[in-house]
Amino acid sequence: MRLSKFSALFIFTSFIFAQKIIIPMDQSQNNHLKAYGVVYKILDKNINVEWLLNYKGGAFLVDSYSFIETDCKIKGVTFNSIDSRVLLEIYSMIDQNNMDITLLEKKPNIAIYTPPNKQPWDDAVTLALTYAEVEYETLWDEEVHLGELKKYDWLHLHHEDFTGQFGKFYKSHRNSQWYKEQKVQFEQVATKLGYSSVHEQKKGIARRIKNYVGSGGFLFAMCSATDSYDIALAMGNVDGVHSVFDGTKIDPHIQKKLDFTQTLAFSNFSLISDPMVYEFSDIDYPPSNNPITRGAKADYFTLFEFSAKYDPIPTMLTQNHVSIIRGFMGQTTGFKKDKIKSHIVILGNDPASEQVKYLHGNFGNGTFTYYGGHDPEDYQHFVGDPTTDLSLHRNSPGYRLILNNILFPAARKKEKKT
Numbered sequence: 001m002r003l004s005k006f007s008a009l010f011i012f013t014s015f016i017f018a019q020k021i022i023i024p025m026d027q028s029q030n031n032h033l034k035a036y037g038v039v040y041k042i043l044d045k046n047i048n049v050e051w052l053l054n055y056k057g058g059a060f061l062v063d064s065y066s067f068i069e070t071d072c073k074i075k076g077v078t079f080n081s082i083d084s085r086v087l088l089e090i091y092s093m094i095d096q097n098n099m100d101i102t103l104l105e106k107k108p109n110i111a112i113y114t115p116p117n118k119q120p121w122d123d124a125v126t127l128a129l130t131y132a133e134v135e136y137e138t139l140w141d142e143e144v145h146l147g148e149l150k151k152y153d154w155l156h157l158h159h160e161d162f163t164g165q166f167g168k169f170y171k172s173h174r175n176s177q178w179y180k181e182q183k184v185q186f187e188q189v190a191t192k193l194g195y196s197s198v199h200e201q202k203k204g205i206a207r208r209i210k211n212y213v214g215s216g217g218f219l220f221a222m223c224s225a226t227d228s229y230d231i232a233l234a235m236g237n238v239d240g241v242h243s244v245f246d247g248t249k250i251d252p253h254i255q256k257k258l259d260f261t262q263t264l265a266f267s268n269f270s271l272i273s274d275p276m277v278y279e280f281s282d283i284d285y286p287p288s289n290n291p292i293t294r295g296a297k298a299d300y301f302t303l304f305e306f307s308a309k310y311d312p313i314p315t316m317l318t319q320n321h322v323s324i325i326r327g328f329m330g331q332t333t334g335f336k337k338d339k340i341k342s343h344i345v346i347l348g349n350d351p352a353s354e355q356v357k358y359l360h361g362n363f364g365n366g367t368f369t370y371y372g373g374h375d376p377e378d379y380q381h382f383v384g385d386p387t388t389d390l391s392l393h394r395n396s397p398g399y400r401l402i403l404n405n406i407l408f409p410a411a412r413k414k415e416k417k418t
Contacts, residue, residue, distance in 0.1 A: 058319030164199030214364030330374030
């Protein structure tokens, strides 16, 4: 019997649709963090992935390949094979609800800006990428100075001080061996690159990173790399640090000379130049003189819910299996709301205080995302504390926010509907 054209098309379409794998990212997922590594590996093989925004916590849908099933099984990632009937139900549900589909097409080239010597603390992004088995490269000031940022789609700023104050550890650690060695290393690099001080050199690096973003790069920063970066941009060519750091006197009018038009996210902040105070400015919330307001058991922040169809970018960045996430501290724990520029998109905040925890913005052809705090699974991560074992936190919603960001550059750009 000869099939009608409609019947033949239906059978062919059903066959294609049947060859699908879905990786749920809701509470049914056994290992959320490793799931991102599975998706990254798929993209590395030039296979497209559909990111189902707001469906099962931001599930991933892909054509069926045996290597995907194998990879999921090895990594303990929950997945399901689905037929055409289930697939059509999923598409229908997405169409009728606050959900959408973003096509991931390209493996992003990832770089982490970090000093080559080991620091006495760990970086959450490095931990997340390593555990998820996502490839990345490291670079530091010399590579940035030589223009190597253009090789990368996505750049993370490791726990860093772009003001040249050596992390403002002067009071607590200036006699520590690691601090002395770091100071010498940073000064040698500054001299090699032709700068008179680490203060001037770090500001120069900050401007080069800003050019990278303006040219289309994706910037992600956590902890002190967020506010110290914007402070460095605002300082411009003015001496903004105490003489104990660079051997020259701070400009007595530095506060009046800050240029907030040069910053990415923050404005109208006041500097804290005292080298004995472990704080860069009044951007940080809560401030260092009152660091713990509620304690770990009562500290939470909330993710905003966005329209998936009209605001796909913030929706991508907030995909999670929970909307309320445990807070965590850092040198920069969060951002005071009234110091954030009006055009910045707030992704997550503490409804009970002035703290914004997670924000996103655009600059030129690129974007930047700031995430307050040091380690999502270590409430107070002190210098010298042991490394967080992410195998014990494989479903961490706080770490998921980091990994959402690495997939952002892989997404096909969509025209805004508004």
